[in-house]
Amino acid sequence: MTVERRELSVRGTPIHLLTAGAGPALLFLHGAGGAGRWLPFQERLAKSFTVYFPSHPGHGGSPDASWIEHISDLAFHYLDLLDELGLDRVHLVGASFGGWIGAELATMVSHRLQSLVLIDPVGIKVDGWIYPFLFGMDVPEVVATVFHNPMAALALAPPDQSIETLALQYRQGAALARVSWNPYLYDPLLRRRLARITAPTLVCWGAHDRLAPLVPCSETWRKEIPGARLQVFADSGHVPHLEEPAAVAEAVIDFCRPETGAR
Amino acid sequence: MKFYYFHLMPYVMDHDEPSSWVTLSNRYYDPKVGQQLYNQYLDQLEYAEKLGWDGLCVNEHHQNCYGTMPSPNVMAAMLARRTSRAKLAILGNGLPLRENPLRIAEEIAMLDVVSGGRVISGFVRGISAEYFSTAMNPTHSRERFYEAAELILRAWTEEGPFPFDGKYYRYPYVNPWPRPLQKPHPPVWCPSQGSSETVEWAAKRRFPYLMVFTPIKRIAQIYGEYREACERYGYTASRYQLTVNVPIAVAPTDAKARELAQKHVMWVFNVGLRMHPPFWRPPGYLTEASLRRLLATSPKLPSELTFEEADREGYLVYGSPATVRDKLRVFSDELRAGILCSGMSGGSREETLEMMELFAREVMPHFREDAHVDETAGVGR
Numbered sequence: 001m002t003v004e005r006r007e008l009s010v011r012g013t014p015i016h017l018l019t020a021g022a023g024p025a026l027l028f029l030h031g032a033g034g035a036g037r038w039l040p041f042q043e044r045l046a047k048s049f050t051v052y053f054p055s056h057p058g059h060g061g062s063p064d065a066s067w068i069e070h071i072s073d074l075a076f077h078y079l080d081l082l083d084e085l086g087l088d089r090v091h092l093v094g095a096s097f098g099g100w101i102g103a104e105l106a107t108m109v110s111h112r113l114q115s116l117v118l119i120d121p122v123g124i125k126v127d128g129w130i131y132p133f134l135f136g137m138d139v140p141e142v143v144a145t146v147f148h149n150p151m152a153a154l155a156l157a158p159p160d161q162s163i164e165t166l167a168l169q170y171r172q173g174a175a176l177a178r179v180s181w182n183p184y185l186y187d188p189l190l191r192r193r194l195a196r197i198t199a200p201t202l203v204c205w206g207a208h209d210r211l212a213p214l215v216p217c218s219e220t221w222r223k224e225i226p227g228a229r230l231q232v233f234a235d236s237g238h239v240p241h242l243e244e245p246a247a248v249a250e251a252v253i254d255f256c257r258p259e260t261g262a263r
Numbered sequence: 264m265k266f267y268y269f270h271l272m273p274y275v276m277d278h279d280e281p282s283s284w285v286t287l288s289n290r291y292y293d294p295k296v297g298q299q300l301y302n303q304y305l306d307q308l309e310y311a312e313k314l315g316w317d318g319l320c321v322n323e324h325h326q327n328c329y330g331t332m333p334s335p336n337v338m339a340a341m342l343a344r345r346t347s348r349a350k351l352a353i354l355g356n357g358l359p360l361r362e363n364p365l366r367i368a369e370e371i372a373m374l375d376v377v378s379g380g381r382v383i384s385g386f387v388r389g390i391s392a393e394y395f396s397t398a399m400n401p402t403h404s405r406e407r408f409y410e411a412a413e414l415i416l417r418a419w420t421e422e423g424p425f426p427f428d429g430k431y432y433r434y435p436y437v438n439p440w441p442r443p444l445q446k447p448h449p450p451v452w453c454p455s456q457g458s459s460e461t462v463e464w465a466a467k468r469r470f471p472y473l474m475v476f477t478p479i480k481r482i483a484q485i486y487g488e489y490r491e492a493c494e495r496y497g498y499t500a501s502r503y504q505l506t507v508n509v510p511i512a513v514a515p516t517d518a519k520a521r522e523l524a525q526k527h528v529m530w531v532f533n534v535g536l537r538m539h540p541p542f543w544r545p546p547g548y549l550t551e552a553s554l555r556r557l558l559a560t561s562p563k564l565p566s567e568l569t570f571e572e573a574d575r576e577g578y579l580v581y582g583s584p585a586t587v588r589d590k591l592r593v594f595s596d597e598l599r600a601g602i603l604c605s606g607m608s609g610g611s612r613e614e615t616l617e618m619m620e621l622f623a624r625e626v627m628p629h630f631r632e633d634a635h636v637d638e639t640a641g642v643g644r
Contacts, residue, residue: 136285136395136541163558170554173546174402181400181546 001046003038007061011080016061018053021046024114026091026256028053029078029098031239032134032176033156035060041241044249049091049256054081056101058175060168071123071179071187075104082112091256092199095119095241096211097176097185104190106197113199115256118221119248120209120238124191126220131185131211135177148208148237155242194224201228202255204248206236229255264595264630265638267318267352268311268619269508269604271330272304272338273535282539284327284392297331303612305338309345310616314623317638318350318383320508320604322454323357325389326396329535336370343378350639351378352604354454354473355385358415359407360397364432365439367411368418372443380444383639385452385473386412392542402547405460407431412451419448450643452506457485458553466492471504471643473604476532476565479577479593482507486598502601503638507594511605512581513622523618524581525570527608532573536565580605584625595630602638 003020018038026049028042035055045051056074057065068074078101082090091114094102099121106116122131132145143153158165203225205218214232222230231251236243274297280287308319321338324330332338335353342351351374356367375382388408394401410429414437417427423438443449453465454473462485465472472489474482486505493500510531512524543564549557563572573579580590594600609618 133395135545136539138540163555166558167551167555170544170546170549171551177400177546178402181402182398184398 001043005061008084010077010084013057013065013067013077013080014063015057015081016055018042019051021049021051023049024091024256025049025085025087025089026051026093027078027082027087029092029094029101030056030059031096031098032172034095034098035062035172037156039155039242039245041245041249044246045093045252048253052081052085052087052090054078056098056175058178059172064171064175068175069178071100071104071190074101074179075108078105079109079112088112089114091115091117091252093117093119093252094121096122096238097180099123100185100187100190103194103197104187106199106201107190107193110196110198116197116199116201117204117252117255118201119204119241120206120212120217121203121221122185122212123187124194124220124224125183125186125188126212126217128216129213133184134211135173135181145210146238147243148206148235149243152239152243191220191224194221195226197225197228200255201225202251203228203230204240204251205230205232206238206240206243207232207234208236209238211238264591264600264633265317265503265602266315266627266630267320267350267506267602267604268308268316269320269354269606270304270308270332271322271324271531271535271606272301272332273531274300274328274331275530276328277534278328281537282542283329283535283537284539285395285542286539287326287328289326291328292331300331305341305345306612307615307619308342311619312346312349314619315627316349316623318352318602318604319346320352320354322354322385323387323389325360325393327392327535329531336367336374339374339382340377343374343381346378346381349381350383351381352383352452353385354383354452354604355387357387357389357393358411359404360389360393360399361411364411364414365418365434365437368415369439369441371415371449372419372439372441375443375445375449376441380449382443382445382449383452383643384449385454386415386470387454388548391545391548392538394545394548395542400547401545403431404548405550409464416448416451419443445639445644447644450639452643454508457481458549459488459556460550460553462489463492465489466500467496469493469498469504469642469644471506471602473506473508475508476510476578477507478562479598482577482600483598486600501642502599503636503642505598505600506602506604507598507600508604509577509594510579511587511607511622512579512609513584513587513607513618513626514581514609515583515621517582517586520581520583520586523609524574524579527610528579528581529568529570529573532565532568532578534566538564538566540564584621587622587626588629591626591630601633 100123233240514520
């Protein structure tokens with residue numbers, strides 16, 4: 001499939017955006033390390049949707065934006081992107097860190113979401129769980145924490161160890177740390193606000209997630225978002241869309257039922 | 264040249280853990296041993312004043328066996344009452360690590376008043392690992408440092424009360440009691456490892472720059488940049504703005520000194536600074552420009568330094584008194600450093616005190632052309 005790559009300015013913030021496919025608009029918000037990676041998951045979605053896949057500022061091909069200091073800044077940034085693209089309503093799919101941004105956005109403007117799919121999101125304080133501190137881990141430790149199937153990690157492996165690549169990784173880490181170092185991976189205000197979400201919501205979860213385990217994390221999300229449905233992926237860790245891309249894509253397509261238009 | 268006795272107050276131990284920082288379990292810390300060590304180290308610092316050292320240095324580190332002084336101000340407080348002449352150089356307080364940096368302005372002022380104006384106040388960001396042990400966001404480090412420094416300097420120099428409304432620190436009333444004794448305020452030093460942003464910041468304010476554990480070629484380069492920056496700001500750097508921290512081992516013979524350095528100085532690099540790699544590089548702690556410079560030079564991690572490399576690159580000085588005198592000439596005459604901060608370890612309490620005596624007797628007097636000069640006059644403020 002031809003993937004269109006373009007640079008655009010969102011209320012003065014330059015970003016890199018991938019677009020492909022046809023059908024209803026679907027905004028995909030990536031997790032840490034996922035910027036600009038057009039993989040089988042996106043490829044499958046693009047057969048049923050027009051997929052918009054932006055890189056968060058400071059990630060992938062999007063330059064750093066120092067004004068982004070809080071997770072809500074990113075949520076507002078994506079509201080601006082919807083306006084910039086002239087999209088009134090979209091299906092929103094967010095994975096991990098991208099799920100956190102998507103949930104923040106959904107608490108602000110649920111009416112602009114035809115549906116919301118969260119894949120192993122972080123972003124809320126879950127009783128009885130403290131997220132392991134990825135910033136203090138080396139690569140093997142991160143892979144062991146994030147992936148149930150470590151071979152799936154190869155899709156996110158850096159192309160080389162050049163100064164350019166290392167500088168990009170550092171920039172991505174800094175952009176992530178700026179909004180998530182402390183409190184680590186959550187916004188203390190978000191959990192209570194999840195009750196405002198009115199969009200139909202699917203929560204996807206890897207059965208073997210070690211960063212945000214199925215129990216107690218998935219259950220908390222399902223309870224806090226009114227009417228949310230939970231679907232578990234038996235052979236996945238924290239990133240089912242990388243570990244079981246076909247199954248997760250089918251689940252998204254099935255849930256959003258694009259053939260009937262808006263749900 | 265002026266001599267300052269520098270202490271890390273390490274908890275010297277061997278272990279096989281991957282990191283001496285952040286995650287090295289404090290179950291290894293035996294408070295009974297700690298009691299011996301603290302008192303032994305304080306004895307050394309007090310003795311250094313008696314032997315003729317001009318200053319005594321303490322510093323802040325957290326959660327490690329490398330340096331067990333989470334609060335340098337506590338140690339300086341003990342020294343303030345047990346010494347009477349030496350400068351008390353606190354190198355320094357980690358400004359961005361504090362939620363309330365006004366507390367630093369207060370504590371330094373207390374120490375300055377009690378000690379009769381002997382305090383030197385180091386302003387540091389705290390090393391990388393400290394952002395893991397305090398949970399402070401490393402991406403805020405630089406901004407918090409500049410803002411806290413401004414707050415503290417204003418708190419020392421402006422009549423209170425006044426409001427302060429920064430991005431990170433906000434106070435309706437800034438009005439610390441006591442005020443510092445030294446005017447306009449205690450000298451400020453910038454201990455650093457050579458980021459160009461810090462060189463610039465320190466040079467602009469006439470704050471002495473202290474190179475810590477750095478190869479000699481890099482010291483020469485950074486001193487050059489600092490001196491050049493001072494010229495750009497319209498003045499010539501005093502030699503007392505150029506300070507250096509280098510460990511020294513001196514013994515009656517070169518061979519004996521080499522043996523002591525190999526054992527005790529190398530412990531600091533190989534064990535004390537052994538760090539799980541992610542702790543060296545928290546995201547956003549360095550500017551991207553500094554990161555690229557670092558990647559381009561890719562210096563060896565201290566834990567990987569061999570003694571031969573450390574020796575060759577000038578990370579340390581060791582030898583008989585005559586050899587040490589020759590080596591220190593490089594610092595005094597070639598680098599034109601005004602102040603040499605050094606820690607020493609001979610192993611046991613007695614051996615360390617003997618090493619200090621030997622240094623004070625046979626090395627120090629050869630560098631005393633400036634005995635009458637007050638190194639803090641006109642610098643650091």
